[in-house]
Amino acid sequence: MARTRYASDPGLIARMGATMFLLGLVFTGFVLALFFVLDYYGSRHGGGGGGSGLVVFAVLIGAAVAFGGYYWSDKIALNTARARLVTPQQAPELHGIIDRICALADMPKPRVAISPMNMPNAFATGRSSKVAVVCVTQGLLQRLDPRELEGVLAHEMSHVAHKDVAVMTIASFLGIVAALLVRMGFYAELFGGGRGRGGGRGGNNQNALPVMLLVMLVGVVVYAISFLLIRLLSRYRELSADRSGALLTGQPSARASALVKVTGDMARIPTRDLRQAEPLNAFYFAPALSGKSGDMSLSNLFSTHPSLQKRLAQLDKISKQLGSAS
Amino acid sequence: MGFLDTLLGRTKPVPPNLDALFALPSAAITLQAAMDVNPTGTGSVCFRAAEGRAFSDIEKDLRDLLNMGDNKTPVEVSADSYGFTWLVCRHSADDIEGLVTDLHAVNSSLENGGFGPQLLCTILSFRDPAARPLGLVYLYKRGTFYPFAPQPGQRRDNALELQVRGSLGDDLKIEPDLGRWFPVWGAPGL
Numbered sequence A: 001m002a003r004t005r006y007a008s009d010p011g012l013i014a015r016m017g018a019t020m021f022l023l024g025l026v027f028t029g030f031v032l033a034l035f036f037v038l039d040y041y042g043s044r045h046g047g048g049g050g051g052s053g054l055v056v057f058a059v060l061i062g063a064a065v066a067f068g069g070y071y072w073s074d075k076i077a078l079n080t081a082r083a084r085l086v087t088p089q090q091a092p093e094l095h096g097i098i099d100r101i102c103a104l105a106d107m108p109k110p111r112v113a114i115s116p117m118n119m120p121n122a123f124a125t126g127r128s129s130k131v132a133v134v135c136v137t138q139g140l141l142q143r144l145d146p147r148e149l150e151g152v153l154a155h156e157m158s159h160v161a162h163k164d165v166a167v168m169t170i171a172s173f174l175g176i177v178a179a180l181l182v183r184m185g186f187y188a189e190l191f192g193g194g195r196g197r198g199g200g201r202g203g204n205n206q207n208a209l210p211v212m213l214l215v216m217l218v219g220v221v222v223y224a225i226s227f228l229l230i231r232l233l234s235r236y237r238e239l240s241a242d243r244s245g246a247l248l249t250g251q252p253s254a255r256a257s258a259l260v261k262v263t264g265d266m267a268r269i270p271t272r273d274l275r276q277a278e279p280l281n282a283f284y285f286a287p288a289l290s291g292k293s294g295d296m297s298l299s300n301l302f303s304t305h306p307s308l309q310k311r312l313a314q315l316d317k318i319s320k321q322l323g324s325a326s
Numbered sequence B: 001m002g003f004l005d006t007l008l009g010r011t012k013p014v015p016p017n018l019d020a021l022f023a024l025p026s027a028a029i030t031l032q033a034a035m036d037v038n039p040t041g042t043g044s045v046c047f048r049a050a051e052g053r054a055f056s057d058i059e060k061d062l063r064d065l066l067n068m069g070d071n072k073t074p075v076e077v078s079a080d081s082y083g084f085t086w087l088v089c090r091h092s093a094d095d096i097e098g099l100v101t102d103l104h105a106v107n108s109s110l111e112n113g114g115f116g117p118q119l120l121c122t123i124l125s126f127r128d129p130a131a132r133p134l135g136l137v138y139l140y141k142r143g144t145f146y147p148f149a150p151q152p153g154q155r156r157d158n159a160l161e162l163q164v165r166g167s168l169g170d171d172l173k174i175e176p177d178l179g180r181w182f183p184v185w186g187a188p189g190l
Helices: A010-045 A050-071 A073-080 A092-105 A138-143 A146-161 A164-198 A202-249 A252-266 A271-283 A298-302 A308-323 B003-008 B019-035 B053-068 B096-112 B158-168
Strands: A111-115 A122-125 A133-137 B038-047 B076-079 B085-090 B119-127 B133-139 B144-148
Touching: A010 A050, A010 A164, A010 A202, A010 B003, A050 A073, A050 A164, A050 A202, A073 A122, A073 A133, A092 A111, A092 A146, A092 A202, A092 B119, A111 A138, A122 A146, A133 A138, A133 A146, A138 A146, A138 A252, A146 A164, A146 A202, A146 A252, A164 A202, A164 B003, A202 A252, A202 A298, A202 A308, A252 A308, A308 B053, B019 B038, B019 B096, B019 B119, B019 B133, B019 B144, B019 B158, B038 B096, B053 B085, B053 B096, B085 B096, B096 B119, B133 B158, B144 B158
Parallel strands: A111 A133
Antiparallel strands: A122 A133, B038 B085, B038 B119, B076 B085, B119 B133, B133 B144
8 A cells, every 4th residue: 555645634624524513503403493482382372373384485495595506506607707618629728737637636527617707716616526617717817827727726626526516505505594584584574463463363463473583583593603604614615625626736836826816916906896706706716805814803704715824824734745755 | 535525525635556557568469450550669657746855856766767777768758838747768669568667667656655646647659550649548547548649730530549449448448438538739759
């Protein structure tokens, strides 16, 4: 058995595992709390009012939204970026780099797309490695040299290999449900409450009102916590993709220089363009709306990507590991 | 990749499969007999150099090792535009065994240094009766071979490639997924 230089990072894996565990815990708590609230009122007043119907409705819509986002992730992202698929004849260099990464990583070749945007960025999406798409913007192709481009593409292909679209869909599913519950509870109260006072079912509606409020409260809390945890998870997934990509090509420094170039460039781009790009942020390898990268700031807590310093520090470490003799 | 690896977002580098290379000499004979396609005695190994001292040391040792042998022409080293390194070994056209042994030396020293996952492919070069180039490409990570017949203007002679697949089916494990027959334009030594 040949020895290997590719040690995994137990710290990163442990932190990611802990994050997922907490997410699971929050969601279990969410479901239990909903049960208790509905059950309590149901047994006391006979029928949970609008509450349980609302929950079922929210779960159904949430499932539909999450599944739709998952199933059509490639089309949605490509449309938002106004990207078009390119053949090997149209972009021989780009295809050549991706061919080689696929052969090195032993993975099927994804489709390749180019977006006409001038903002330097790249993303990978698609529900499985068979229908995955790797997309780069025109701005990225112009700014990076082939080695840096390879680093960026290896990072994106690692997202595909890690099935990050599926993982993040599952992780955000109950967050979507919680957000829907809050919103629907709000509207139900607004309209349902008004109708109740006028109609003949006043008794039932008076009970239903606090149920709605409680359901909304649970929804708000779950949404807030899961939002932070999902962002944390997203940052860890980015770090893992950085790591796998750098190990795959054996060139952590090229990856680092691509990151520096792109994030440095993005700070100079006018905000209007950046706002337009915001919906795609979670897929990008460097977020379009990056603020100042302090280490423990609030914006870091909310961001989908780790700070530049953190990413560079990790790449430095990998570079040292690869270079050390013995 | 396992479920846990997906969950934790980690990929293990794929180790190369080295032994299948030794099936090449008999495959060369089959090609000669069936299609009059002859080896040129040139073969090359392509790998992605990792940054840092450790890899450059191994690369240097490797060159010294191959140049020390009794083959008169030394190994040529070149880098392609994608940043990959090619080591080209030239033997006489009838010494395929010696060539494969040299190529294997490159593989095993990279693997012993812990850089096995950096290996991309090995190409053995042939000429068809019309002197057009044909390469047999070995994909280390898949453990499979595929033919690559480049033509001017970045086109491939698919007919020739499929014909080669037909006649080599018994000798070599040919890559079944045509989508992985990656072109290697401008490969040194081809």
